[in-house]
Amino acid sequence: MQQEPIVDVRGLNHWFGVDTARRQALYDISLTLERGSFTILMGPSGSGKTTLLTLIGCLRAVQDGSVRLLSQELNGAGEAQLVAMRRRLGFIFQAHNLHESLTAAQNVMMGAQVHTGVPDALAEKASVHLLRLVGLAERADYLPANLSGGQKQRVAVARALVGQPALLLADEPTAALDKESAAEVVDLLIRIGKARGMTVLLVTHDNRILDRADRILTLEDGRIVRDDRRAPA
Structure with missing residues (x-):
């Protein structure tokens, strides 16, 4: 029996504003993300990339259309x-959003406590393991x-992974990094994603990392205009 996709979006539309200021941001978006896939979502500024990411990530309410996430309807x-x-x-953003007064291990532990509610002793053990995993x-x-x-962003990766998410959403995680650090972060996500069967959806303008994806979706003016699939590495 074929597994249901991690994400299944059908006929998704989204608007911002009200009355005469109302503006449509997404138009009839349909896509599926399979388990273990690494997909890049790209497009110019204002194309709707982050809006789509936040709808899939339950950070905004679905207004029109269907978004099924982990077999649950979000509309x-x-x-x-x-x-x-x-x-x-799991979430990773361009700004690593680490707490400056906490150590790397404590930042990862905080993710465990927020997302999984595990006891401190287990959270500490998980944070040590993940920091080792990201070097x-x-x-x-x-x-x-x-x-x-680059090290801060790897801490953010560890924090995002601590809850063992089935889906990791990343918004411009390499934008502030040099080429070597950007490659390290993306390679980590790919390696850990494949090992865990975790699906990754990464929004980026970073052309340096496109060759690492097994699928590239291009969004323009709120519409998916290209869907390039590649053989998995």
């Missing part, structure tokens, strides 16, 4: 359901101020 979902669904996802075991006790940009 009509209440705030409590959206919060519960968000806790099953930062020796910097677990460092504050963010003492980490490079």
Whole structure:
């Protein structure tokens, strides 16, 4: 029996504003994301990339159309359901959003406590394991101020993974990184995603990482205009 896609979007439309200021941002978006896939969503500024990401990630309410996430319909979902669904996802953003007063390990632990509600002892064990996985075991006790940009983003990756999400959503995670650091972050996501069967949807303008995706979706003026699929690496 074929598994249902992690994400199944059908006829999705979205608007911002009201009355004469109302503007449509997404037009009839349909797409599916399969388990373990690594998809890049690209397009010019204002094309609707982040809006689509936030709708899939339960950060906005679905207005029109269908978004099925982990077999649950999001159109009509209440705030409590959206919060519960968000806790099953991983998020990475351009700004790493680390707490400057917490060490790398404590930042990852906080993700475990927020998303999984695990006891402190288990959260600490998980944070150490994930920092080792992203190559930062020796910097677990460092504050963010003492980490490079690439290292901070790897801490953010570890924090996003601590809840063992089936879907990880990343919004411009490499934009502020140099070429080498950007490649390291993306390769980490691919390697860990494949090992865990985790689906990754990454929004980017970064042409340096396009060759690493097995699918590239291009959005223009709120519409998907290209869907390029590649053989998995």
